[in-house]
Amino acid sequence: xHDIRYxxxxxxxxxxxxxxxxxxxxxxxxxxxxxxxxxxxGPKTQLGGIDTVEIxxxxxxxxxxxxxxxVAFPIAANGDVAPLRTLxxxxxxxxxxGSGIAVDPVHNFLVTDGTITGKDDYVNxxxxxxxxxxxxxxxxxxxxxxxxxxxxxxxTGIMGIRQMQVWPKGGWIIISQITDGGIAIPDGTFVGVWSxxxxxNIPPRWRIDGKATNIMLKPRGVTLNPTHKELIVSDMRLNSxxxxxxxxxxxxxxxxxx
Numbered sequence: 190x191h192d193i194r195y196x197x198x199x200x201x202x203x204x205x206x207x208x209x210x211x212x213x214x215x216x217x218x219x220x221x222x223x224x225x226x227x228x229x230x231g232p233k234t235q236l237g238g239i240d241t242v243e244i245x246x247x248x249x250x251x252x253x254x255x256x257x258x259x260v261a262f263p264i265a266a267n268g269d270v271a272p273l274r275t276l277x278x279x280x281x282x283x284x285x286x287g288s289g290i291a292v293d294p295v296h297n298f299l300v301t302d303g304t305i306t307g308k309d310d311y312v313n314x315x316x317x318x319x320x321x322x323x324x325x326x327x328x329x330x331x332x333x334x335x336x337x338x339x340x341x342x343x344x345t346g347i348m349g350i351r352q353m354q355v356w357p358k359g360g361w362i363i364i365s366q367i368t369d370g371g372i373a374i375p376d377g378t379f380v381g382v383w384s385x386x387x388x389x390n391i392p393p394r395w396r397i398d399g400k401a402t403n404i405m406l407k408p409r410g411v412t413l414n415p416t417h418k419e420l421i422v423s424d425m426r427l428n429s430x431x432x433x434x435x436x437x438x439x440x441x442x443x444x445x446x447x
Contacts, residue, residue: 207238210238233269248294280306284304293385300385324336340383344392349369360385365422370407407425
């Protein structure tokens with residue numbers, strides 16, 4: 190099991206299983222050896238070794254990065270069902286997704302990480318992909334769609350995103366950068382925040398560096414606690430869950446560039 194999401198609207202838990210090429214849904218009160226209430230699995234789904242899943246409780250959809258594609262399913266899908274739509278990356282369009290995925294139903298954007306296919310001015314020191322943030326229309330589909338905006342370049346500091354979250358009310362994108370999961374304590378790890386309207390080679394609006402003074406070394410997962418205005422980070426090196434007070438995310442609203 191590589192990822193888990195909870196739907197408060199439906200009181201359901203969604204889990205990806207890359208080995209079974211499946212998305213499992215459990216009731217919110219599941220406990221013990223209880224089977225899933227739904228499974229998306231089979232040749233029609235076209236799912237491969239999927240890693241992460243995002244819930245869109247407003248539009249009742251699941252969004253999953255899968256290889257070079259981002260696929261969408263109805264949130265209540267069950268069985269061997271085809272995707273609602275597929276957004277295809279690859280050499281033809283010049284980008285490919287990583288495994289970070291987030292949706293902003295307020296501004297109607299889909300956000301994923303990934304990398305540029307081909308050459309550009311930014312050389313990622315770690316050369317592992319996941320060095321860009323791509324922003325699309327939420328319902329973008331097909332094999333000829335380019336991002337509306339791309340956050341990428343040396344000033345961003347992005348070299349290896351692991352996971353992302355969007356705060357739709359404020360219009361903020363939050364990413365955790367693990368840089369290189371194969372290194373015990375890699376350089377350049379951080380949690381950064383950009384506006385949903387940002388574009389190009391620009392630094393994050395806010396940044397928490399991964400270093401011993403911040404008690405964060407290798408950030409992996411990231412999520413938000415709006416009730417207490419907190420940012421929560423799971424740290425792979427420390428095997429810990431870290432909580433930071435971060436009222437700025439919840440008190441300020443991103444604005445489009447003039």
